Amino acid sequence: MTTSLDDVSRLPADPSLISLAYHHEHTVQAFEFDDTLEIWTVTARIDADAAAEEMLAHNDVDQETLDAIQDVTVGQMSFARVRVYGPDDPFEAMDSHSQDLCRIGETVLDTASGQWHGTCEDALAHPAGDLLVMDRVILEPAWRGQRVGPVLVGAAIRRLSNGCAAVACEPGSADGREMTEDHHRQAAAKLGRVWSTIGFEPFRDGVYLLDCQLECTQELLTERQQDFTALCTAWRKARSLP
Secondary structure, X not given: OOOOHHHHOOOOOOHHHOEEEEEOOOOOOOOOOOOOEEEEEEEEEEXXXXXXXXXXXXXXOXXXXXXXXXXXXXXXXEEEEXXXXXXXXXXXXXXXXXXXXXXXXXXXXXXOOOOEOHXXXXXXXXXXXXXXXXXXXXXXXXXXXXXXXXXXXXXXXXXXXXXXXXXXXXXXXXXXXXXOHHHHHHHHHHHHHHHHOOXXXXXXXXXXXXXXXXXXXXXXXXXXXXXXXHHXXXXXXXXXXX
């Protein structure tokens, strides 16, 4: 990854301090499709205490300055884990949640049987396991343009995709901006290229698939981690930090 030091220095904080927090909530007694569909929210942020410790290690600062440091929000992601062989019909579970999940479910699942669609089985190396859907990825404006998104998504997928056959997504703007149909197509194509750097490939009807069982997928995720290490090094160099 080639990134100019001037661009990197514009990042609001040291990217190496970013951490991901995972949240999934459910009742003890399963309600509706709780045993078939899990919704995970992943928050990317820099903790104020970690930022204060980093500043104190490299600067002579007073307590008032340290106390004023706040958490830095980097972005938020949402994923849906669908148990294809769970107790309920997986497509019905997706349909009950949102139109976005419904569209992806119609594309990768056989809506009659609730199992993997034949074309999806043909596209996957080992079509046995759950489906993970990358539903939303929103980065704060200050963190865009430095390829941070694929790193964060790749890290989250590593944690959430155990036991999954594939990860599906439908690239498109998720930050609520009003867009024309032409702008939507352009944004989807651009995001498709971004997500291809972690292994997503066009499947059909605007849906992309990441095959969890392919060795090249793991290699791409490793490469993005290396990119991120280079970004962190460049940031510290731009700030003249060791």
